[in-house]
Amino acid sequence: MLNEYRQRFINESLQLILLDNDSVVVASDNSIFHVAQGESITELHPFFESVPSLIESETKVFKFLCIHLSLQGDFRIVDISISKEEPHAVLVIHDLTEHYESYQSAAQARNESVIKTELTVIKNNELEERERFKNLFIQNFSHEIRNPLTSIVAIANILSDTSLTDQQRKMLDFLQESNAALKLMLEDILSLGAIESGKLHLQEKPFDLxxxxxxLEFTYKTKTKQKNIELVAVFDERIPDFVEGDRLRLYQILTNLLDNALKYTDSGKISFSLSFNQKWANKVSIRFEVADTGVGIPEESLESIFESFTQLDVGQNKDGSGLGLAIVKGLLELMGSKIKVTSQVGQGSVFYFDLLLKYPLHPVQEALKGSTSPIQGDIKRKAKDKVNLLVVEDDERIQTLILKTLVDAEFFNVDILNDGADVLKELVNNQYNIILMDVDLPNISGDHLTRLIREFPFKNIKNIPIIGLTANAFNEQITSYLASGMNKVLTKPFEKEDLIKAILRVLR
Amino acid sequence: MHRSKKLVVLGHFGVGKTSLIRRFVSDVFSDKYKVTIGVHITKKVVEISAGNSVSLILWDLEGTDDITTIRNSYLLGTHGAVFVFDVTRPSTFQNLNEDLKVVAEKLRSVPIIVVGNKMDLVDANDLITVLGENDIAYDFLSSAKTGSAVEDLFYKMATLLQEDA
Structure with a gap:
C-alpha cells in the first residue's frame, strides 16, 4: 500500500537519470522531463554542461538547490543531486516548483520593501539637502538685496522732499509704491525662509485683539471701497479684548488672507469675522474666518494653493509673490493650528482656522490700555543739547540716507567713518552720544567692534548706545548682534522714521 | 576554437543582475523587478575573433546583502565572475571592497569584473565623485535599460576567459 502511495506522490516529483562516465544518458525514468537514452546530458540544458567536470572530480556527491530548468516547453524549479556510483553517475531531479514559488513571493515582498525604504531615505536626504540650500540661498539673497533696496527707498524719500513737477511727483509716487511692494515681497520671502528653516520664534505677549x-476692519474697508465691494466685519463680543500671542504674526496671517480675498474678488463682498468657540480657565478658542464672493478655487487646487510660489490661474495676471498662503500655513502650524478652506468655483471661498490663545486674568489689560509708546516725546525733550552721532558705515548710499535724515532733524552733529579700524581712535578723541554701526564692515565686523567698545576701560566710551545696521534679518542673527552689546538693531531697508525712533529709544 | 566557460553573476539583490543578462542574451529589458531565487542559467556564444568563440554559461545567482551566504555549490567549476552593484543604492557598494575579498576567497584565481549598473538613473560626474570618495574601483558603469556597456563587459570577460584557457 505504502509503495503504491510512494509511487503516486513521490515518484511524480522525482526523476532518476543514469549517466555513464562520458555524461551520456544510460537510462531515465522520464517522470518529469523526457530524456532520450544515448543523448549527452550536456545537450539538455546549460546547467548540465558542468556535469562532465563534476563526474571527473574526486568528490562523490553534489547537491544543487533551487535550479530553474526550462525544458521542452516545461518550466520547473528543482533540486538536483549527482552521486557517483561506479561505473555510473546517478542524477536525481527533485521538482520543488510549488515550494520555491511560495518562497519567491515572500522574497519578492521583502526585497521590494527593503529597496523602497532605502530609496525613500535617499530621496528624503536629497530633499532635506535641497531645502537647506534653498534656505541658505534665501538668506544670502535677502542680504544682498536689502542694501540696494535701502538706497532706492532712501533716494526716493529724499527726492520726495524736493520741489518736483506734477509729472515728476506722479512718477515718484509710482516709484515709491513699487518700492513698498518690493519691500513687502522681500519680507514675504524672508518670512517663509524663516518659517521653513525653523528660525522663526513666536512671541507670547498680551495684546489688544x-x-x-x-x-484690519478700517484698512480693508478702505481697500474694498476702492474696488466697489463690501466688507462685512464681525467681532463676537464673547471674545476677550486682550489675549496673549504673537500679534505681529497674527496680523500677518490675517492680512495675507484678506489681501488674497481682495485680489480674487471683483464684485460682491468680503466677510471677516472672529467668532467665539470655547473658553477655559485662561484660554479661549477663536475661529478666524475670511470669506469672499470671488472666483473660487477648483477642487484639484485646494491643496496646492498653500505651496510656495503658487498662484491660482484665473486667466489674468495677479500681483504678489505667491507666498502669502504658504506663509499663512507655516505660521499657523507654528501656532499649533491649521488653515482650512472650502470653495466653489464662481461662488467664492472661505478660509478659516481655530486658534487657542491664552488671555490674561489680571489687570495687565488696563496697564496696556493706558500705556503710551516709549518713543513718544520729541528729540528736544530727550536731548537738551545737540546729539553727537558717529556713523560707521561703508555704503555711501546708506550714509546719504542717514546724513539727510539727521541733518533734517536739526539736532545732530554727525561724523561718518568708512572703516571700523578707525572707530576706537575716534571714540577716544571725541565725545559721542550714539553710534550707528553697520554690522558688515570691510575689515572688522560691527558686532566684534561693539564687543571691543563694551570692554573699553573708560565708562564714557564703553556705555555709548550703539544701534546696529544690518541686512541680515533673521532673528538668530539679530539676537547675536544684541548679545554683542548693541542696544538696538535696525534691519535694512529702513525708513527715516525707523531711524529716528531707534535713536529716541536709546537716548537717555 | 570553441570553449564553454562558466560565468557567475553576483551581487546584492535588486542591482540588475538578471536585467544585464537578459539584455546581453535576448536584448530585452523590463522595468518590473522580479526577485531571483536560487539560480537561472543561460548561455550565449561570444565571438572573439574569426573562428574563435567562447560559450558563456551564465549563472545568474540569487542576490544577497551578505555575500558570504552564497551557496558554494553554485560556484563549483566557475571560470569567471561579474560582481554587480546598483549605482543608485549606496548600500550595494559601500562594502564593495570587503565583498570582493570574500568573492576572491571563494573563487581563487578567477577573473572578476566589477560593474556599477543603472547608470541611466544618475549623473555620471556626480557618481564618479561619490565612488572616488568611497574608494570604489569598478571596471564598467552600465545600464541594462539602455544597453550601455552591457556587450562590452561580457565581451571583456569572454576575452579574459579565452586568454586564461
Whole structure:
C-alpha cells in the first residue's frame, strides 16, 4: 500500500537519470522531463554542461538547490543531486516548483520593501539637502538685496522732499509704491525662509485683539471701497479684548488672507469675522474666518494653493509673490493650528482656522490700555543739547540716507567713518552720544567692534548706545548682534522714521 | 576554437543582475523587478575573433546583502565572475571592497569584473565623485535599460576567459 502511495506522490516529483562516465544518458525514468537514452546530458540544458567536470572530480556527491530548468516547453524549479556510483553517475531531479514559488513571493515582498525604504531615505536626504540650500540661498539673497533696496527707498524719500513737477511727483509716487511692494515681497520671502528653516520664534505677549480687529476692519474697508465691494466685519463680543500671542504674526496671517480675498474678488463682498468657540480657565478658542464672493478655487487646487510660489490661474495676471498662503500655513502650524478652506468655483471661498490663545486674568489689560509708546516725546525733550552721532558705515548710499535724515532733524552733529579700524581712535578723541554701526564692515565686523567698545576701560566710551545696521534679518542673527552689546538693531531697508525712533529709544 | 566557460553573476539583490543578462542574451529589458531565487542559467556564444568563440554559461545567482551566504555549490567549476552593484543604492557598494575579498576567497584565481549598473538613473560626474570618495574601483558603469556597456563587459570577460584557457 505504502509503495503504491510512494509511487503516486513521490515518484511524480522525482526523476532518476543514469549517466555513464562520458555524461551520456544510460537510462531515465522520464517522470518529469523526457530524456532520450544515448543523448549527452550536456545537450539538455546549460546547467548540465558542468556535469562532465563534476563526474571527473574526486568528490562523490553534489547537491544543487533551487535550479530553474526550462525544458521542452516545461518550466520547473528543482533540486538536483549527482552521486557517483561506479561505473555510473546517478542524477536525481527533485521538482520543488510549488515550494520555491511560495518562497519567491515572500522574497519578492521583502526585497521590494527593503529597496523602497532605502530609496525613500535617499530621496528624503536629497530633499532635506535641497531645502537647506534653498534656505541658505534665501538668506544670502535677502542680504544682498536689502542694501540696494535701502538706497532706492532712501533716494526716493529724499527726492520726495524736493520741489518736483506734477509729472515728476506722479512718477515718484509710482516709484515709491513699487518700492513698498518690493519691500513687502522681500519680507514675504524672508518670512517663509524663516518659517521653513525653523528660525522663526513666536512671541507670547498680551495684546489688544479688538484693536487689531478694528485696525484690519478700517484698512480693508478702505481697500474694498476702492474696488466697489463690501466688507462685512464681525467681532463676537464673547471674545476677550486682550489675549496673549504673537500679534505681529497674527496680523500677518490675517492680512495675507484678506489681501488674497481682495485680489480674487471683483464684485460682491468680503466677510471677516472672529467668532467665539470655547473658553477655559485662561484660554479661549477663536475661529478666524475670511470669506469672499470671488472666483473660487477648483477642487484639484485646494491643496496646492498653500505651496510656495503658487498662484491660482484665473486667466489674468495677479500681483504678489505667491507666498502669502504658504506663509499663512507655516505660521499657523507654528501656532499649533491649521488653515482650512472650502470653495466653489464662481461662488467664492472661505478660509478659516481655530486658534487657542491664552488671555490674561489680571489687570495687565488696563496697564496696556493706558500705556503710551516709549518713543513718544520729541528729540528736544530727550536731548537738551545737540546729539553727537558717529556713523560707521561703508555704503555711501546708506550714509546719504542717514546724513539727510539727521541733518533734517536739526539736532545732530554727525561724523561718518568708512572703516571700523578707525572707530576706537575716534571714540577716544571725541565725545559721542550714539553710534550707528553697520554690522558688515570691510575689515572688522560691527558686532566684534561693539564687543571691543563694551570692554573699553573708560565708562564714557564703553556705555555709548550703539544701534546696529544690518541686512541680515533673521532673528538668530539679530539676537547675536544684541548679545554683542548693541542696544538696538535696525534691519535694512529702513525708513527715516525707523531711524529716528531707534535713536529716541536709546537716548537717555 | 570553441570553449564553454562558466560565468557567475553576483551581487546584492535588486542591482540588475538578471536585467544585464537578459539584455546581453535576448536584448530585452523590463522595468518590473522580479526577485531571483536560487539560480537561472543561460548561455550565449561570444565571438572573439574569426573562428574563435567562447560559450558563456551564465549563472545568474540569487542576490544577497551578505555575500558570504552564497551557496558554494553554485560556484563549483566557475571560470569567471561579474560582481554587480546598483549605482543608485549606496548600500550595494559601500562594502564593495570587503565583498570582493570574500568573492576572491571563494573563487581563487578567477577573473572578476566589477560593474556599477543603472547608470541611466544618475549623473555620471556626480557618481564618479561619490565612488572616488568611497574608494570604489569598478571596471564598467552600465545600464541594462539602455544597453550601455552591457556587450562590452561580457565581451571583456569572454576575452579574459579565452586568454586564461
Amino acid at each position: 479688538t484693536k487689531l480687529f478694528r485696525l
